[in-house]
Amino acid sequence: MNVILDIRNLTRTHGQGEQAVHALRGVDLAVPAGELVAVMGPSGSGKSTLLTCAGGLDQPTSGEVLVDGNDLATLSRNAVAALRRRRIGYVFQDFNLIPALTAAENVALPLELDGTRSRTAHKYAEAALAEVAIGDLADRFPDDMSGGQRQRVAIARAIVGERRLLLADEPTGALDSETGEAVLQLLRDRCDQHGIAGVLVTHDARHAAWADRVVYLRDGVLVGQSGPLSDADALLQESH
Numbered sequence: 001m002n003v004i005l006d007i008r009n010l011t012r013t014h015g016q017g018e019q020a021v022h023a024l025r026g027v028d029l030a031v032p033a034g035e036l037v038a039v040m041g042p043s044g045s046g047k048s049t050l051l052t053c054a055g056g057l058d059q060p061t062s063g064e065v066l067v068d069g070n071d072l073a074t075l076s077r078n079a080v081a082a083l084r085r086r087r088i089g090y091v092f093q094d095f096n097l098i099p100a101l102t103a104a105e106n107v108a109l110p111l112e113l114d115g116t117r118s119r120t121a122h123k124y125a126e127a128a129l130a131e132v133a134i135g136d137l138a139d140r141f142p143d144d145m146s147g148g149q150r151q152r153v154a155i156a157r158a159i160v161g162e163r164r165l166l167l168a169d170e171p172t173g174a175l176d177s178e179t180g181e182a183v184l185q186l187l188r189d190r191c192d193q194h195g196i197a198g199v200l201v202t203h204d205a206r207h208a209a210w211a212d213r214v215v216y217l218r219d220g221v222l223v224g225q226s227g228p229l230s231d232a233d234a235l236l237q238e239s240h
């Protein structure tokens with residue numbers, strides 16, 4: 001099994017002493033290529049922290065995070081940044097697109113930051129936009145797009161190049177339900193067709209139903225996991 005994301009006994013504590021907040025307390029999670037895992041749990045249970053640690057945007061207090069075989073703690077800051085640009089894609093609720101750049105420029109940016117020549121980066125960007133079915137909007141600016149189109153640009157940016165891990169934090173939060181479903185279908189297809197490992201944070205059991213597996217966080221602890229769909233409903237009901 002080709003494990004892309006391997007999280008071992010991960011803890012993350014913010015602050016110290018009486019003020020300490022234990023955002024994650026000993027989480028284990030392994031996600032192989034091709035698998036989409038949904039992370040559910042109440043507000044404050046540690047879902048976003050799990051994602052930021054997985055993506056090298058936050059450092060664990062203890063435990064290990066391996067991405068594509070690389071233990072993030074053993075890498076220099078520059079090496080982690082390079083791994084993030086090359087292998088890890090993020091999709092956030094609020095898209096995080098740069099308004100002054102066109103769709104293609106937004107998507108090409110991580111590659112250009114990584115030293116890819118502009119023309120090559122733009123070719124990759126156009127291919128990624130075509131894959132998410134908005135190839136014709138390459139020259140459009142984010143402000144002139146619908147929410148669904150903007151989220152497609154964000155997904156194109158997250159999959160451009162040779163990404164191995166796709167991290168999505170409430171990616172459909174700002175979208176109507178039909179557009180949201182289409183975005184999830186795209187994430188699902190990426191995992192199925194390109195062997196990407198995906199982690200999706202969601203509050204919505206219908207969205208979690210797109211995943212192969214649902215894990216449930218409570219107070220920083222993984223309290224359960226289930227197969228897809230109907231099992232997730234049962235798990236949620238038990239947890240309330």
Ligand SMILES: Nc1ncnc2c1ncn2[C@@H]1O[C@H](COP(=O)(O)OP(=O)(O)OP(=O)(O)O)[C@@H](O)[C@H]1O
Nearest residue numbers: 014021022023041042043044045046047048049050
């Ligand atoms: N930078 C920080 N400093 C202090 N506490 C933090 C920080 N970041 C997160 N926390 C705390 O860690 C806990 C977990 O937060 P996190 O955002 O991971 O939860 P979440 O499950 O994603 O919540 P939500 O569903 O509301 O987004 C919360 O108690 C939060 O207040």
